[in-house]
Amino acid sequence: MSSTMQQVSIDTRGACVDFPIFDARSRSLKKTVMGLVGGNIASGSKVPIIEALRDIDVHLEHGARVGLVGHNGAGKSTLLRLLSGIYEPTRGTASINGRVAPVFDLGVGMDPEVSGLENIIVRGLFLGMTRKEMEARVDDIAEFTELGDFLRMPLRTYSTGMRVRLALGVVTSIDPEILLLDEGIGAVDSNFLDKSKKRLKELVERSGLLVFASHSDAFLRDLCDTAIWMEHGQIKAHGDLEDVLKAYKGDDYRTPEKTSRERGSAEA
């Protein structure tokens, strides 16, 4: 598919993401209007800014399998949003070539009032698929999720686990060129988890480019070969997965082998 298209790639140079924090007063007109009247606009329009990302230089091409590590609040999710094009950099540049499928929150774009089947279609449309493509995949998704007749029921009747199954089923059925995964892929019974891991792996193999944020070393080792370590909104290290993990974990670093502590630290 991508052979006829331009090479799939993500390229950022000195990209920064700065969030203006409008408190209740500066977000309203009052202050601006008053400022104009009083002739003191400069102080009135000053807004505190959070530098969520600073000087991000990444160049990723077709075949990249990148893990994102870092503490909470280090900028992993914001970086994923920068790479997906949701946040355009406030300074610097970011150019993204390829169809992006961001999977940050399994619930977004899902409507509790409509049936599982309809949600499959809508979620697929949001991920850049066509209606026809999604209709062709419905059977496959139904089989994978094991939801059976429940697919005709409104989503609000589903348990949390069932919702995750549905969302995972849709997400893993698409053909993305750029796949951006934020973790939160838990909350399913272990039997189903094995099944979904397999599907997730197949999805990753189909996709041209993967960036995956996770706290689970085991998951990262399953899906990625390189890694980016984020700290305070900057890239602290970018290289081979094991090297980055070693640097990031320090004394806590374990050789490839799942430990219960890692699973426990995985964020929901």
Added chain:
Amino acid sequence: MTVPAVLPADVERQVGPGSVGSVATAQLTGSTFGAAVSDLRRGWAQRALWGHLGWQDIRQRYRRSFLGPIWISLTMAVTAIALGTLYAGLFDNDLAIQLPHVLVGFIVWGFISGCINEGAEVFTSNVGLITHLPAPLSVHIYRLVWRQTLFFLHNLVVYVVMLFIFHQDLKWTALAVIPAFGLLALNGAWAALLLGIVATRFRDFVPIAQSIVQLAFFLTPIVWIYDELARSPNPTIAERAKLAEFNPFLHFLEIVRRPLLGQDQLLHHWIVVLAITVVGWALTMVVLRRYRARVSYWV
């Protein structure tokens, strides 16, 4: 309208190399007109998505009710009958004139007020989608205008039923309603887009817009009949009624209502509407160019 810049001055960002090959997936970024136009175009290309969502919004509202979306038409019919009768009595007008006037007025006003009121919240009510999926902003606008168009069509059913009761002297010029509605929708789109961006940054614009719409309802000849007052034997009233010409909503209402009621077209209404369309879109494109990329930061 000038919105003060709150961020470090936007550096004119280069357009990604992807734009050269014009691949469908390549997205133009930065504060350029190209990126603003690209947003509108890519959003239009996602018709399947917003078309589906617009329908879903309507079905959603009447889900589990026995009559479903027929309620839209029913509510309109009840309103028109009640207010048509009331004002025919108050103004001492013929019901056969007053009721169709009120009905069509309400149908058109429903579209206008829907675009403005929901436009102010079009981005803030879609925070989840905007911060999780890299869709063009215009997708939300198209969805809104499409939803309002569907409401409009549901209400038009009441109009058709009314034609059997109060026969209107329709000429072939009634077809002018099609381009007229097209213009109305085109204006609804820029109004929603402009208001949506401004109100995302300054939340006060939501109540401001809503109160202006409410006030405009009374200032616009929806229940009262402009021609009748303008021809009033009392010169003071006739003079005052003419002030309504300064109300931009009057012109939108007239280009749609006149053909539906078999009245003659008045050129000046069309000219005013066309002028507003051009100026409105020009202003909106300037704001879209400058602040399009900021909306996902502001929501």
